[in-house]
Amino acid sequence: DVKVTQSSRYLVKRTGEKVFLECVQDMDHENMFWYRQDPGLGLRLIYFSYDVKMKEKGDIPEGYSVSREKKERFSLILESASTNQTSMYLCAHSPPQGADRNGYTFGSGTRLTVV
Amino acid sequence: EDKVVQSPLSLVVHEGDTVTLNCSYEVTNFRSLLWYKQEKKAPTFLFMLTSSGIEKKSGRLSSILDKKELFSILNITATQTGDSAVYLCAVTGTASKLTFGTGTRLQVTL
Numbered sequence A: 001d002v003k004v005t006q007s008s009r010y011l012v013k014r015t016g017e018k019v020f021l022e023c024v025q026d027m028d029h030e031n032m033f034w035y036r037q038d039p040g041l042g043l044r045l046i047y048f049s050y051d052v053k054m055k056e057k058g059d060i061p062e063g064y065s066v067s068r069e070k071k072e073r074f075s076l077i078l079e080s081a082s083t084n085q086t087s088m089y090l091c092a093h094s095p096p097q098g099a100d101r102n103g104y105t106f107g108s109g110t111r112l113t114v115v
Numbered sequence B: 001e002d003k004v005v006q007s008p009l010s011l012v013v014h015e016g017d018t019v020t021l022n023c024s025y026e027v028t029n030f031r032s033l034l035w036y037k038q039e040k041k042a043p044t045f046l047f048m049l050t051s052s053g054i055e056k057k058s059g060r061l062s063s064i065l066d067k068k069e070l071f072s073i074l075n076i077t078a079t080q081t082g083d084s085a086v087y088l089c090a091v092t093g094t095a096s097k098l099t100f101g102t103g104t105r106l107q108v109t110l
Helices: none
Strands: A004-006 A010-013 A019-021 A023-025 A031-038 A042-049 A064-070 A073-078 A087-094 A110-114 B003-007 B010-014 B019-026 B032-038 B044-049 B056-058 B061-066 B071-076 B085-092 B098-100 B104-109
Touching: A004 A087, A010 A019, A019 A110, A023 A031, A031 A064, A031 A073, A042 A064, A042 A073, A042 B085, A042 B098, A073 A087, B003 B085, B003 B098, B019 B032, B019 B085, B019 B104, B032 B071, B044 B056, B044 B061, B044 B071, B071 B085
Parallel strands: A010 A110, B010 B104
Antiparallel strands: A004 A023, A019 A073, A023 A073, A031 A042, A031 A087, A064 A073, A087 A110, B003 B019, B019 B071, B032 B044, B032 B085, B056 B061, B061 B071, B085 B098, B085 B104
């Protein structure tokens, strides 16, 4: 089975801190995505990447950046965390042609609280 | 901008009832529509639909897509308490990225 591993399940950070959220997939897939999930707003796309060193802005990229130095690892960076970035963060990946018969695979999520 | 609207936002049913969840969408160069179930953790994949009028079925769950009217439904028959979850609909278009609806929260009571 394909696996997506997010490094932390729960994180508490202070306002202004630099925060790294890590995501690692065990397939050789090009496409990786970062979403945040908030009550009433659903999942919203922050950034995605189609290959190493490539990145594309999603629908809500402000306040975030990403890094893709290796194919299996896609990191989300909060340069200066703010309380409105308190959320559940979900990483996902898919094969290069998009969803296959198994859909997109999600990690178990990181619940980030910024105080 | 791609858009997905799900209805109802939430519903409560009794065990054994049949429910229908709705998903309408607007997307540039539609490729696929996906349904996910989310309990406490990450979404788990249920179905992917690409062709109009072909029903996908898995046990008590089934789904169908209407590409002309731009919507899909997810049916759950003989509901059980274990079906309680948020059901998410998502679409992919040109950019292979998933655009999600806000989900339907289903609660099945005894």
